[in-house]
Amino acid sequence: MTKEVKALSDKLNFKKLKQMYLFALVTIAVTVLLSQLLIQHNINSQINDSRLINISGKQRMLSQKLAKEVLILNSFSKDSDINEQISNIKNTLELWKFTHLALEKGNDTLNFPKEKSPALLGLYKNIKSNVDLIDSATTKYLNNKNNPDAQLENTQEVQTILDNVAVFITKMHRIVGQYEQEALDKVTRQRNIEYGILSFTLFVLFLEFLFIFKPTNKKIELLISKLLISERRAIKLARDTEAISIIKENSVKELKSLNFAMENTLLYCRISPQGKIIHMGEKFAKLLQYNPSFDVDKSFSKAITTVEKEQLAIDQIIADKQRGGWQGELNTTDRNGDTLWLDMSMIPVRIRKDESELLVICFNITIRKNAELEVERLNRENIVERINQQKIISSKIVENQENEQNRIAREIHDGIGQMLTGLKFSLESINLEDKEKSAQKIEYLKKLSLDIIKGVRTATFNLMPPELSDHGIVPSITKLTLELTKLTGKNIQFYNKSEFDQRLDSLIEINIYRLTQEAINNAIKYADSSHIIVQLSHSNKILSITVDDNGKGFDLATVEKKRNSESGMGLLFMKERVRYINGRVFINSIPGEGTRITFNIPI
Template sequence: MARETKALSEKLNFKKLKRLYIFALITIAITVLLSQLLIQHNIKSQLNDSRLINISGKQRMLSQKLAKEILILNSSSNKLNFNQEIAAVKKTLALWKFTHHALEKGNDSLKFPKEKSPEMIALYKDMQPNVAIIIKSTKKYLENSQILLKSPKDQQEVQTILDNIAIFLSKMNRIVEQYEHEALEKVTRQQNIEYLILSFTLLVLFLEFLFIFKPTNKKIELLISKLLTSEKRAIKLARDTEIISAIKENSVKELKSLNYAMENTLLYCRISPHGKIIHMGDKFAKLLQYNPSFDADKSFSKALTAVEKEQLDIDRIIADKQRSGWQGELKTTNRNGEPLWLDMSMIPVRIKKEELELLVICFNISIRKKAEIEIERLNRENTLEKINQHKIISSRIVENQENEQNRIAREIHDGIGQMLTGLKFSLESINLEDKEKSAQKIEYLKKLSLDIIKGVRTATFNLMPPELSDHGIVSSIAKLTLELTKLTGKNIQFYNKTEFDQRLDSLIEINIYRLTQEAINNAIKYAESSHIIVQLSHSNKILSITVDDNGKGFDVSSVEKKRNSESGMGLLFMKERVRYINGRAFINSIPGEGTRITFNIPI
């Protein structure tokens, strides 16, 4: 195989191939370089040509400007601007002369060429008499204008200037056309040269492909084919040896990986039926701080714990379960006196007919056990806190019921009761014989009766509004806001945004009514608000009631922490009541800006 490869390498003759490649690359590089130099020269030449054409056009503009300024000067009668107009004509004439001279003779600063084509020289020579006449006539006209002499000859000079400028413009047009013609010839010539260089480059590439790349490619393909054939033979000869070696190596790797995984990831140990340690994994040994070099007594129970009672329990489990195995959670105490919880499995393994071992596999569940204990403690504390809250709520509910009953009793006794007593005395004092006084007392009794009826209605409205049972929650809340507006003088508005008109369960309706009543009363009593807006909206599943006020607001988090205060208990009662009907309450308040309370109740 080596001889064949050497023979093919000699056939390829890499030195000759290297020389051919270098020659081809140098040829292509030279053609590209020449092309770039030619392109750059052409671009520079085109820039100069465009500048010449541009300045030639400007020269025509300057001649027209000169004629215009002379006409303005000739027709001017304002002596104040006379000197300025003469100066402008002189400035334009000087610039026109300088530009014409630069175009004709060349100029290094403006990069105008000094050498010109015969056609261009002839055109400039033909133009020269007209230029000389324009300069001479303009200077003579300016001299006469400065000494303030007006004569028919001046008009002749002006006409001479204008006639020659017209001739100058036509001849200048021919010069510009000649410049454009010469520039086009240069571009065409450059284009032809570029095509020639491109054709030469393509020819070089074709010759390289034909005489270098193609033969070399065939020889390299032949060499690669021979090498592949030799490689297949070598692979076939070594295949059996490699397969056996790979199987052996994989087996060793698997054993090493298994041993490493068991040592560093599992808490495992091999013990005898008498509880003596045969081998303990590295991770388990680090956890138990067990070192077989220093621990002469290789007892598994003593390695697990230093507490004698726990050691006896472990020895008893090993003695009882050495044949059937055991699985369970085991609490021990490590050498630092800290509790250690292990999820342990003891698996009996028979090594020989008469030899038995126990494979112990453990999982450290100390963190989980600590978490479970902590969760139990928190649950107990939470349960106690909820019981205490319910006790406080129950006592406050009873207290509120007593206060409400006392308030109703006072309203009936102090209000309705006194009006009824007054009604009784007024009826007894009527003297039918005195018709005038009787009529006055009857009118008074009518008014008193109306007040009694109003007081009875107010008391019954506070207990249970008739609109709630007759017409539902929407009508009762509308009536509530209207009555409270009249009684308190506050601006309380109610909006049924989604035109809700359904009837709900009576228990849900009364709780919604009481929640809304409590929210409005809090806004009146504590928030010191002047405007209160009650909005009702609903979807397919939720009825939402929002109470907004423009009062002084409060810090919700600080109030909720004060469970023993009146405001804190009020929020707690409100949330308990809405939770009772499976709803949720959301309280948002900003001190100094106002409060929004939202109740969401499933329907």
């Protein structure tokens, strides 16, 4: 090593460089750790805020439930049900009061904070009068319910409850909005802090590049340049010594070893700029079934292929690319008439000042190309099959929509329409002079009106259950199983195993509802089952619904092959619908034992 190189190497203080690297890495690690701690703190805060907002929203539902139960008790209850309804109202009132007090004053059990912002304190102070009025009016109403002389006072108490519930819902909506705004402010502050940490990290990385990587790179490049210069000087000085002979001898041995390896492992050939073979490797010659001893012409293109058109193409490539080189894939025909694919590279090599040649290196890619062509053929077949399948799905969707519209029309015409016609004729036949018959007809009309209301509710429930939009997926599935149990006589049970009570996106909820409805209907219609169990459970990321029946089961492979059958299309529609909301469906069925269908939907 020369003195210049040694001096330059001394300038590269690796101890200082290591210290600078360590400082930069520690700084980045600290910023990442702080960022993660802040994120975890913010996640815990958001969880508490979410529960707080959820419970606040449920307060509005509880107040509506309280008002509905009071109205039902006041208007339609039988004497035998009064005590049970009064007990339900008391339970609802106690839960409503407890939750509101926990929200207003804080609760350690529910993790509700005792400290609140001035805005929330003002809103809770503003709503307190309505809470007290609802509480007192409900209590008075329940105490006087069995007193016949307090009918007028009870009516006034019911009106007080209704008036204050409406105001309570409006004010509670403002409280929920304030909780959401404060939660949003927390998230915004966290995001700004994260941006600050990210900016600081990027600044550290920039300083590391500016003061460590860039100067070190320049110094190393200069050192390598000096080393290369010294190497060339050393080689020049060693040419006149005996050591050069030993180097040459070793180089010859290495070249022989390399040549042997190339002959037996690589498909290579040396050709002249005119396309004549100078030397061809043994493995390449064996692949082409080419013997240079029997070829006077020694044309590279003729050695590659026996087809004249392909030979002309190869000669043209050699003529055009002999200076700049060429790389590409060649489709040729060997001496047996089989297709041969070669990944070929032509590299120009200068031997002397006025003499050059081309080094050709090839790879046999015939198997890979044949596999690619087979994959392309299978893909084309798969695309055609999917297009045909999509056409079948589209036609079945249109057919099902038309059948559903006809069913709804029949229900309205045959059921509700005829009852309305009967109501019209009964009203016209009332003779007010005959009070006894008029009273009987009025009682009949009341019953008929209730039947009409029930028919309208049934029709609207089949189209879109109100529980789904008002309360979410759990109440709507509960209502679905109860209604289908009444209509079909089947024993249909629903279990919310993990006490799921969240609201999801409306599109996800309606698809979950329709999937569950379709699975239950299939168990009723096709499985001939007497017991159906619907179970719902969830984790942090997955909502799972399982529908089990004790029906006759089926062979899944056989049904899936029958794409045009009603059952086959039903399973296909079910899979398409669950795929639409990024979910998965698992179907397990054993003939004679029953069927289990499980839907897993990300939440």
